[in-house]
Amino acid sequence: MKKTVAYLGPAGTFTHEATRAFFPADDVKLAGYPSIPDVLDAVDAGQCDYGVVPVENAIEGSVVLTLDWLIHQVDVLIVGELVYPIAQCLLVHPLQAERNAGEWTRVVSHPQAVAQCRLYLRKHLPGAEVSFAESTAEAARQVKSRPDKAWVAIGTRTAGELYGLHVLEEDVQDHPNNFTRFIAVGKKPLPDGHREPDLHKTSLLVTLPSDYPGALHQVLSAFAWRQLNLCRIESRPTKKGLGSYHFFIDVEKDWDPVLMAGAVAEIEALGCHVRRLGSFPCYRVSQGAKSIVR
Numbered sequence: 001m002k003k004t005v006a007y008l009g010p011a012g013t014f015t016h017e018a019t020r021a022f023f024p025a026d027d028v029k030l031a032g033y034p035s036i037p038d039v040l041d042a043v044d045a046g047q048c049d050y051g052v053v054p055v056e057n058a059i060e061g062s063v064v065l066t067l068d069w070l071i072h073q074v075d076v077l078i079v080g081e082l083v084y085p086i087a088q089c090l091l092v093h094p095l096q097a098e099r100n101a102g103e104w105t106r107v108v109s110h111p112q113a114v115a116q117c118r119l120y121l122r123k124h125l126p127g128a129e130v131s132f133a134e135s136t137a138e139a140a141r142q143v144k145s146r147p148d149k150a151w152v153a154i155g156t157r158t159a160g161e162l163y164g165l166h167v168l169e170e171d172v173q174d175h176p177n178n179f180t181r182f183i184a185v186g187k188k189p190l191p192d193g194h195r196e197p198d199l200h201k202t203s204l205l206v207t208l209p210s211d212y213p214g215a216l217h218q219v220l221s222a223f224a225w226r227q228l229n230l231c232r233i234e235s236r237p238t239k240k241g242l243g244s245y246h247f248f249i250d251v252e253k254d255w256d257p258v259l260m261a262g263a264v265a266e267i268e269a270l271g272c273h274v275r276r277l278g279s280f281p282c283y284r285v286s287q288g289a290k291s292i293v294r
């Protein structure tokens with residue numbers, strides 16, 4: 001039977017594009033969900049085998065809703081990673097396409113997409129109010145539903161095509177080399193892909209027993225002296241009090257598993273709580289290429 005993969009929908013989101021690139025179409029059935037929590041909950045509840053959500057963008061940084069939902073609300077494994085190129089487009093209703101720049105009254109999009117275009121919007125659409133949607137494709141749908149309004153959605157070219165919108169401008173993000181890191185989550189690891197991964201990683205969630213001078217340094221030393229390369233560290237509040245954090249630590253897995261187990265044991269011996277979020281293959285789609293990657 002085909003596996004089901006949940007993604008942040010509706011059709012035409014960046015997550016949808018990334019999911020299609022990650023999972024070969026004939027192997028799986030894709031199911032769009034209206035929000036990131038809905039995707040993660042669907043996997044946690046066993047309604048879907050896997051789910052794909054954004055976790056970090058090159059311009060705006062962490063997608064904190066994904067991180068917090070992973071920590072506090074669900075018990076799922078990270079089973080894969082995909083870095084995917086992001087080209088933000090301005091999408092307008094075809095009946096409104098002839099307007100001048102100063103006439104647009106509203107910009108609708110996902111907060112991450114708006115944040116990636118902050119400088120552009122200040123310069124080119126300063127009078128437009130900003131309205132947030134659960135995804136860029138949902139924003140496109142809202143713009144399509146109001147042919148009488150001078151509204152602009154920020155999203156994918158694919159959403160423009162799917163919802164019959166006019167692409168006013170492409171690549172409006174404030175900086176080049178815009179990529180988003182997506183993760184695939186599940187209750188079980190993915191079957192092997194067709195392609196050799198670009199990298200393997202392990203993600204850990206480390207919580208210090210208390211705050212004392214050098215506490216984080218000691219944790220990081222456990223990796224450093226074993227020559228284990230950390231490729232990301234991100235803190236999120238535990239939500240138990242100001243100044244109390246969980247640390248997401250990504251370790252490059254170009255190593256002997258014994259070394260990794262040793263590092264985790266050392267950190268646990270320091271009194272830290274260590275949650276293993278997953279060991280997984282990582283893939284990257286370069287700009288311009290949108291092909292299947294696994």
Ligand SMILES: O=C(O)C(=O)C[C@]1(C(=O)O)C=C[C@@H](O)C=C1
Pocket residue numbers: 008012013014015016054055057063086110112113134135136137180
């Ligand atoms: O709204 C979408 O299209 C999404 O897939 C979400 C999302 C995100 O949350 O980062 C994904 C990629 C882009 O960075 C902008 C938005």
